[in-house]
Amino acid sequence: MKCFYIFKDKSKSNRVAKSAPEPRDKSKLENSSGLSRATRSVPSPRSIPELYKEKEHNLRVFSFQELKESTNGFNRLLKLGEGGFGSVYKGTIRPAIGQEGGRISVAIKKLNRHGLQGHKEWLAEVQFLGVVNHPNLVKLLGYCSEDDERGIQRLLVYEYMPNKSLEDHLFNRALSTLPWKKRLEIMLGAAQGLAYLHEGLEVQVIYRDFKASNVLLDANLKPKLSDFGLAREGPTGDNTHVSTAVVGTYGYAAPEYVETGHLKVQSDIWSYGVVLYEILTGRRTVERNRPTVEQKLLDWVKKFPANSNKFSMIIDPRLRNQYSFSAARKVAKLADCCLKKNPEERPTMNQVVESLKEAIQESEDGSTSNSTPVTSASRSVERRSRQVGIRKYL
Template identity: 80%
Template sequence: MKCFFPFKSKNKQKESKSAPDLRNKSDSLTPVLDRASKSLPSPRSIPELYKEKEQNLKVFSLQELRDSTNGFSRSQKLGEGGFGSVYKGIIKPKNGKGSPILVAIKKLNPHSLQGHKEWLAEVQFLGVVNHPNLVKLLGYCSIDGERGIQRLLVYEYMPNRSLEDHLFNRALNPLPWITRLQIMLGAAQGLAYLHEGLEVQVIYRDFKSSNVLLDEDFKPKLSDFGLAREGPKGDRTHVSTAVVGTYGYAAPEYVETGHLSIHSDLWSFGVVLYEILTGGVS
């Protein structure tokens, strides 16, 4: 489950190297360079990209999700945190054709303002990304009524729980080394896709063993994108932001300065790698 710890900021990062001197080149290059720079489209933001793909997400009714979880029964609960609770559900096809689908349903605490912000971030980021090592968002439910707001997310179901469970829950058998290696390689591919595989760079900002979910074949999928942020654009090296995350996984330079970059994710990846190699808790 997600934990949040505010931190205070201090240091600066190194500035990027200056561009090579072109003063001795012919002035005739200037119009060409100007035209080239003008022809390059600026990268779109996640909300802009989401508008193109939002039709791919199903809008569920609250009654449909209530029925799929036996009225959000405690027996169906998979876990809970500050944002709310996660339930196992079975979505039945409306026309009666096809097989029921196992899903995980995250139900937001209606009194959580921070949770609503994270809910919206998850809808937009997971509505845009598409990679085998990122958990798939199937749809959502959003209701503003007299009885309060209802915000729910519907994901593909991951039967083998999280990497954290298999590392630190003694009731489960230890993972073989080859499986551990495959999990970390898959998680690395998911991070690489976020950092380099999209029109806009995405910083995950919450890489930890509890957010690495495992499917029936122990294939890893990164989950919980409520803290994800767009990366720096142009020649910027970082984005400045309030420091949130889980103690022990956040990069020291991010904690001290509030400067966020993909290197913050790489530090967190190293922490999980340490956990998977040693069995020690970060």
């Protein structure tokens, strides 16, 4: 049975210088980022830098002082997060010239001034987010690029996402449990964003860093992919892959990419399969505080196949059986397809989108009898999880 059709068995029918919105040294965006393409003798799709030139005027250019004031001097109380790139702060900015309204909330990412890799990622984000336009991708409003005697200042200004990330809602026990249907809707939106990157642009884009922490949620819990610092253009012509240094997050990167450095859109699909299992189980891809046999999520779930009677034991106990059991089985099968060892056997993101739409429909149509019948097994997993947590502090 082909993975692509796992949902077809349903019985029912159916900066100082501001002259232009780019760094003063034009070559920085075209050459330093490694995103430009060599001249070819045959026609080819335009590159991201070429597409960016058409849309660069849509981005605002902020001064460093303006962004410093908007965050109250980058006050640590306004810090939203921190990563390899630098820190992210909540700020407020005035509307663009010609727009009405009061100050608006934004997220401001401030580059670590001593990080060379961060500078390259900043360049990539400016270009990619300056080109893409989709409701499931975070919107870049503008940036700051200034050089002075103190060094470089590189900042990015995004729309503010008040509900944090999918990671927070799955794993932060201080937040309320994310309902089953909402988990599927979030993953559907994320899949639609990836499908747009893979097939909806003139040039193919490989996201390369899909994980729960990069799926941000707006006021209505609508998902938007963020952090395009590792994004790359996909292969063109007769090329089957892009050769690149292996970067990303441990536990999410596709094995063939880790082993060879050959990057394909199927690498994103593998990462997506990992997160599907995270929303099913409520567990991170790697959890060192669990027993050895349970530390690596993908190894653990193999012991509870979707077609087995033991499958319900992997479902997130925080759901308390409030989910469609048959839809959960099919989502697990979809995850297995995304995690096929052979990249060519994985579904496309458009196929994933259609499968998830059917899973959501099945969850809406499901009755009480459609919920998991193995309540004692689920309770057993919940008890075992609590015991592991207790042992951690003994």
